Amino acid sequence: MSREPSPQDLTAPQSSTSGSFWERHDKFPAEIEASFQAEMDRLREHRMVRTGLAGALLYGAFAISDLSMVPDVYQQAWLIRFLIVIPLMLLGTILFSRLKNLLMREAMLSVSLIVTGASLSLIAALSQHPNAVHYHTGVTLIVLFGNIVLNQRFRSAAIVSAALVVLYGVSLLQVAAMSAEVRFNNWLFCAAAVIISLIANFRMDQDQRRAYLARLREQQRNEELSNAVELLGRLSAEDALTRLANRREFDRRLSIEWNRARRDGHALSLVLIDVDCFKNYNDHYGHPAGDACLQKVADALQSVVRRSADLVARFGGEEFVVLLPATDAADAAALAERMRRQVSDLQIPHAASRVAAGITVSLGVATLTPGDAGQPPDLVAAADAALYRAKEQGRNRVVVAPAAATAAVTTAANATPAPPATHQH
Numbered sequence: 001m002s003r004e005p006s007p008q009d010l011t012a013p014q015s016s017t018s019g020s021f022w023e024r025h026d027k028f029p030a031e032i033e034a035s036f037q038a039e040m041d042r043l044r045e046h047r048m049v050r051t052g053l054a055g056a057l058l059y060g061a062f063a064i065s066d067l068s069m070v071p072d073v074y075q076q077a078w079l080i081r082f083l084i085v086i087p088l089m090l091l092g093t094i095l096f097s098r099l100k101n102l103l104m105r106e107a108m109l110s111v112s113l114i115v116t117g118a119s120l121s122l123i124a125a126l127s128q129h130p131n132a133v134h135y136h137t138g139v140t141l142i143v144l145f146g147n148i149v150l151n152q153r154f155r156s157a158a159i160v161s162a163a164l165v166v167l168y169g170v171s172l173l174q175v176a177a178m179s180a181e182v183r184f185n186n187w188l189f190c191a192a193a194v195i196i197s198l199i200a201n202f203r204m205d206q207d208q209r210r211a212y213l214a215r216l217r218e219q220q221r222n223e224e225l226s227n228a229v230e231l232l233g234r235l236s237a238e239d240a241l242t243r244l245a246n247r248r249e250f251d252r253r254l255s256i257e258w259n260r261a262r263r264d265g266h267a268l269s270l271v272l273i274d275v276d277c278f279k280n281y282n283d284h285y286g287h288p289a290g291d292a293c294l295q296k297v298a299d300a301l302q303s304v305v306r307r308s309a310d311l312v313a314r315f316g317g318e319e320f321v322v323l324l325p326a327t328d329a330a331d332a333a334a335l336a337e338r339m340r341r342q343v344s345d346l347q348i349p350h351a352a353s354r355v356a357a358g359i360t361v362s363l364g365v366a367t368l369t370p371g372d373a374g375q376p377p378d379l380v381a382a383a384d385a386a387l388y389r390a391k392e393q394g395r396n397r398v399v400v401a402p403a404a405a406t407a408a409v410t411t412a413a414n415a416t417p418a419p420p421a422t423h424q425h
């Protein structure tokens, strides 16, 4: 089976004017054409059992008319119908889904139709009864069944129809008791049925193509839409410069984690990080270098965080924030210290720094177990106060908010044990 055509393949059917007669109708580009044919074949396969049974039933039902149309050979006729043709039809029905090759399937259907038509000519030829001259008209029904009900591909439908029309014509020639005019009229009747049913077959093909194209286009639109929704979702949650989560996403996650921590009685930690003397850096190295520096700092911070629930975000400007669910003060302080070291290990030269030869960061850590009182911004405020103290105490250090700073927003029962007041370097 061919692969599903990609949206890039999707173009309108091409009205081809080159190629053989069979190719000279609306066709898709090769890949879509193959996929369309495969889908049509799946549809045919899906309907085959019902179609095959209906064909066999109809063909069998005409055994009744054998009694009046070919009464002299009705037994042979029934043998041909029930012991040869119907078993062949049923075998073809069963084999159809087993045959995976499209050409083989088409060929098998075509042969079945021609054999069925030939069986009528044979029965008519065996009979001497005057009614037998009308027996061949059944061929017309077989043409209609193949072209419309079986819905063969146009090319096969045309070949089978031509074969049956010729067969019908030859059979008519064998009938002596029919004038040339009546013979011609009967043959013309069959030929007209062929043309009408081939037109119907062709139009069905066109309609199926249009429906297939509409389905592909809808698929393509849905894909584009879901890609756009995904992209928008990502853009609305992502900081363009550092590719970290942005402030909006941080606020959203903080609120979620706050509620989760309150439900589960877990500690929630937050680290607020500020690049030291960054204004000087910008002034000294220029804004683009400042941007590049922030990207490297962001990567360094992200590289320290391991747990999937942890979130590193850009808080704004040269400030970052790390949300650490189910993390106590000691672990958060240790993580903050690793971040501080990771950034200073980058050794990004900072000639205008009042702190060190390279870029450094100051970090404020706050931890609490959310209780009924208090709100997420309280945790941010506590971390901010700790960060302020880190700046005050000389920068390039981690300061952990004293438990007292967060106690106001925790219940007495689940208050976090007090971490060391400051954590200096």
Ligand SMILES: Nc1nc2c(ncn2[C@@H]2O[C@H](COP(=O)(O)OP(=O)(O)OP(=O)(O)O)[C@@H](O)[C@H]2O)c(=O)[nH]1
Pocket (backbone or CB within 6 Å): 241, 274, 275, 276, 277, 278, 279, 280, 282, 286, 287, 288, 289, 290, 291, 294, 316, 317, 318, 391, 395
């Ligand atoms: N290049 C660049 N600079 C930024 C960006 N966002 C904020 N800044 C700059 O970061 C600097 C922050 O300066 P301040 O708030 O004075 O802080 P600081 O110079 O780092 O001093 P301390 O924090 O006290 O060490 C300002 O000059 C901002 O313009 C950014 O996206 N790119």
